Amino acid sequence: MKFLIAALLMLFVSGNGIVIKDQWVRPGAEKMSTALYFTIENEGDETDTLYSIDSDASNMIQMHETYSKDDLMGMREIGQIVINPGEKVTLEPGGMHIMVMKLKKDLKIKDKVAFNLHFRKAGDIKITAEVKE
Numbered sequence: 001m002k003f004l005i006a007a008l009l010m011l012f013v014s015g016n017g018i019v020i021k022d023q024w025v026r027p028g029a030e031k032m033s034t035a036l037y038f039t040i041e042n043e044g045d046e047t048d049t050l051y052s053i054d055s056d057a058s059n060m061i062q063m064h065e066t067y068s069k070d071d072l073m074g075m076r077e078i079g080q081i082v083i084n085p086g087e088k089v090t091l092e093p094g095g096m097h098i099m100v101m102k103l104k105k106d107l108k109i110k111d112k113v114a115f116n117l118h119f120r121k122a123g124d125i126k127i128t129a130e131v132k133e
């Protein structure tokens with residue numbers, strides 16, 4: 001049974017050459033923000049674009065990048081993430097991340113959170129991220 005579930009999960013994370021792996025989300029408190037991270041690999045032969053994300057955990061999810069200017073670190077919204085064929089894009093602390101704002105409930109270590117990633121070509125890719133630090 002476990003193998004069957006693993007096989008089904010694999011189907012959900014791969015669509016049209018886009019593979020999502022190593023997903024995890026930081027803990028967060030209700031009404032506050034947290035961040036989701038993962039790696040996107042484009043194993044197909046067309047450029048694809050991640051343009052939005054939704055989840056039952058939040059109605060306000062944005063893609064962010066981290067920047068530094070005059071010794072100050074900040075983050076700002078990017079409208080989309082483009083992945084060229086053969087490219088791998090890693091979202092990680094201190095870099096790009098998915099900002100999950102106004103959480104509807106607390107996210108605690110080991111909780112599982114479902115997200116639906118919307119790609120222009122690959123369509124919807126559903127992932128489940130575990131809460132970790």
Ligand SMILES: [Cu+2]
Binds near residue numbers: 064
């Ligand atoms: Cu952010």
